[in-house]
Amino acid sequence: MAAGCQALRLDVLGTNLPAQKLYTAMGFQYRTTLKLFYEDTGTTDYLLYELVL
Template identity: 45%
Template structure:
């Protein structure tokens, strides 16, 4: 059985990545009563600009559907993701994809106020992308 994987996105993936971003952040915006968050305002042109400045990684499931993504700048050796401490489904996906839990911190964010976040990272080189 094929498992979920992380790989470099290509230009053909960018619209699907943006659509997924919109879906993912709508529930967060509703949860906090604030639709004025950057991921919901980002345009395809801005995603394309990010793509040309660095690398966009995509996470795909066993059906080759994009289930997550992250943009990174050239020269990075690790990717860090954070999730609300209460977002157990995200934690499980990150760990299944090779991200390692690195800790919890109580942080302030405009859209959440003071909230506990869990941090995960994925160390990489050219052999595991």
């Protein structure tokens, strides 16, 4: 773990239910949903998860 790190954060496509279940099972907590732009998906809903270290 890097010094000073307090949390791990990740985002997942709103339609990716298997990943959402996996992250929740690993202790990540849902924080919010945002519309984000990535070249391969365009503007899409992403769920943001966080794991406090």
